[in-house]
Amino acid sequence: MFWSAVAGLLVLHVAIAWILRQPIGVGNDDAIYLQLSRSLQGLSYREEYLVGAPWHSQYPPGYPMILAMISAILGERLGVILALSALISAGALFLVFDATRRLWSPVLALMVLAVCAVNPSLIQNAGEIATETSYMAFSALALWFSVRKPESKTTIVLAIAAAIFSVLIRSAGVPLLAAFFFAWLIERRFQRAIVFAAATAVFVGSWLAWTVVAPQRERGRSYVADATALIKGRNAKGKAFLLPVRIGRNARAYVLKSLPSKMNLPVISGTLIDNIIWLLVMVACIGLGSWMIWQRQWRLVILYLLLYAGLLVLWSWPIARFLDPILPFVFLALLLGAWGFNRRFLPRFSWAIPIALTAMITVSSLAQLATGIAESRTCDRANPRESACFSAKERAFLNAAQYAKTQTEKSARFVSSKEGAFSYHTGRELVTIATVYHRGAEGIIDRMHSNNVSYVALGTGTGRERVLIDALHRVCDRLEVVQLFPPQAAILRVLPGSQTDQSGQACGVLSRPAQDSSSDPDVPWSKRR
Structure with a gap:
């Protein structure tokens, strides 16, 4: 029964992602990824859609490489790519589920899987050509290897490889590499940390070095150009680039708006009291849950989340979609913290609070997805320009x-x-x-x-x-x-x-x-x- 529920949630995730899959539109990134994958198949990495076909320096080659491999084997068929994307997303959720099951409880793992499987943001990513899903999968794989017992050289090497490749999918994943490095330093595994740093310098460092020296860097399309402007403080809004102001602005945007929205917490539009209650619940449960994760020796996850959060609040502006790949771990901290409070204050009903949270978030997500599914019926993917896609x-x-x-x-x-x-x-x-x-x-x-x-x-x-x-x-x-x-x-x-x-x-x-x-x-x- 338990494993049937797990399989059912994963199948549901894939099915909804397929129903809500998106054709290539005007978003730009998806089209660029596909065209870069074509270039990789020709053993190059150029922007062949631009005059002069300059070498590309905005996106690392990991995700276009995945698309190139799929296209080389199965052809560049959008439906196939999106189906595999949905399966990759389900695989990422299973890895988080399995790690939670190993470290805590099958019941807790099932609740984490439930809220993730129907989360609208994760489903949207699974049905699009975008880096979020693949990055989430490889980062989850790296963290999953870290809890495999007994530890072996093979699992260590695979964890390192998955972590490095995740950053070659998405440069914003650099905090994951830092988390591995600092975790091994804390554990006094200095040789492992040095080897990891050397491998990171070779693979990730070479890409980052290229983005620095690349001749074409445009703000909004280059992390290096954004960072350069950030350091120099050149912005029309002036004080928005001052460090304390920027940190406060970004933190408020993420905590008060983006994270509750991404988690799909059930709030009533236009009211204040329920938003305050959810904020208190979120902060208290995630805080306690993070401490419990640290105590359980999965320090990697907490270091990763802290460093990732640091990057987000320091950046030029808040980017809500950057929260998507860490949502499974945020849900884990939320429900684990709720379980901790429940055992402390309601020991006779140890699962009451996490079950209630899971039910409310899941119902809220399903209601939103139902609207999306109804809308998707008007989208003729064979003729998206003339339909409601x-x-x-x-x-x-x-x-x-x-x-x-x-x-x-x-x-x-x-x-x-x-x-x-x-x-x-x-x-x-x-x-x-x-x-x-x-x-x-x-x-x-x-x-x-x-x-x-x-x-x-x-x-x-x-x-x-x-x-x-x-x-x-x-x-x-x-x-x-x-x-x-x-x-x-x-x-x-x-x-x-x-x-x-x-x-x-x-x-x-x-x-x-x-x-x-x-x-x-x-x-x-x-x-x-």
Whole structure:
């Protein structure tokens, strides 16, 4: 019965992830990962969708490598990739379940698995091309090896390999490596720590060194560029980059908003008292649970969570999706702490509080997923541009991409704020905004001419696009409207030489107020519009 429940929860997780799977849209990252995987299959790591095919330095090669292996064996089929992603996610949850079962109790392990299996954020990640699921799986694998008994050289090597590869999937996972290193120092296993540090320096250090020396680094698309700006404190908001202010701002955002939302705690919108109660429950239970994990000698997890939290609060701005890969361990701390309080104050009903928490969180998650499943019925994945897979603004941009693919010459070069997505849907080469907007708006048309840019694709609604629009508006007579795609997408042609368009159509398009057409990637599928 017990193992049937475990299998049922894992199957449910995979099934819902498959039902809510997402086609490639305007998110950019998924399209870039796929195109980098194609480059890896050609034994390179270049941005072949950009003019000049520069070497890539934003994302480490681990996840594109996984996609390349899948595509090489099974072909680049989105359905296959997403099905395997859902299975990988289920595997990660099983590893956390098994470690919890070994260290504490099968009942506690089952409750942790239950809240994770139906968590909307984890399910959303499992049904998308994104690094969160694979990083969560390899980091969980590394931590799982650390509790295997008896310890052997093989398990140590496998734990090191999994930890290093997880960071080659996602650079933000560096705290996991630091956790292993410090844990072994605390245990006075100095030789093991030195070997681990050397292996990390070779594999992870070489990648990080490349990101530092890479010639193309753009804020918002390079951790190094973000960190450099962070250190120099160059930001229009000024004091937002002061260390105490930034730490306080990020901590409040994560603790008061992002974490309760990601955990899907059942709160009533517009009320205060239930939010305060849940905050107190969350802080008390996670605090006690963390202490119990430390006492149980799984110090790696606590060191990992502390170092990871430190990175998040120190970073330039809060990024809610960075919480996703650590959610299983946060749920473990929450329910373990609840169990600890229960045994202390209600010893006759030792499971009452954790069972109640599990039930409330699970029901809340299932209610949200039910809405998402109902919405997904209107998504025709065979024809996503004409169905409700995306918002109206996203469909407009995808229709613009389809127009570019079918109605422009194959050699045409474009500028778009979502280079990866636009290239994926069109097969056209792109020139980055940073290339044509070099040192300001002056001369932007001349730089487009020198880079043989023929068209500008608008409609993503991003801040980067707004910068481009503001610059082009000053020279809007040098552009002409090729096609409009309501509500806000458009394709503009860059007029050759010194030609001008006296109709003023392009000026009208460029003067419209900015609207964000992209769905928030941190909002679970059932809440996206």
